[in-house]
Amino acid sequence: MATKKGSKMKSNVLGVRFWYTGIRVKDLEESIRFYREALGFHVVLKGKMVAHEGTYVHMRTPTGKQILELNYYPKISKFYEEYVDGSELDHIGLYVSDVRGQYKRLIKLGCEPAVEPFNQGSWVLAFVKDPNGIWLELIGREGKKKG
Numbered sequence: 001m002a003t004k005k006g007s008k009m010k011s012n013v014l015g016v017r018f019w020y021t022g023i024r025v026k027d028l029e030e031s032i033r034f035y036r037e038a039l040g041f042h043v044v045l046k047g048k049m050v051a052h053e054g055t056y057v058h059m060r061t062p063t064g065k066q067i068l069e070l071n072y073y074p075k076i077s078k079f080y081e082e083y084v085d086g087s088e089l090d091h092i093g094l095y096v097s098d099v100r101g102q103y104k105r106l107i108k109l110g111c112e113p114a115v116e117p118f119n120q121g122s123w124v125l126a127f128v129k130d131p132n133g134i135w136l137e138l139i140g141r142e143g144k145k146k147g
Helices: 028-037 097-106
Strands: 018-026 040-049 054-060 067-072 089-096 113-120 123-129 134-142
Touching: 018 040, 028 040, 028 054, 067 089, 097 113, 097 123, 097 134
Parallel strands: 018 067, 089 134
Antiparallel strands: 018 089, 040 054, 054 067, 113 123, 123 134
């Protein structure tokens, strides 16, 4: 949608917000050091992903809002693969208001399912592949159960 400079964007009717970019790294500590020392990023979150045995690190610049997610997958991870230059784009993270609903909608629109929705604490995550095979992560908070 084109907008004139200074005009307000229409509301996001699909409930999707670009949140971060995840890249696959060969050496997690070396990558953290590079982004910190060379580009001024700082670590805002570090954790393990239960579903795939990987480690993720969220980084950003002091004035930026976008997150760079560094992803490291050890050989025991089902997502491990030999690192090949060109495979560094791991996925694009999209915050959505309804992960399960968006997952089903995107599958109906022709996206290839990659990982069905699952819970990670109070978060719900799922992955689909776009027409180019690029993984898109759908992430949102778990809604309260209706009852």
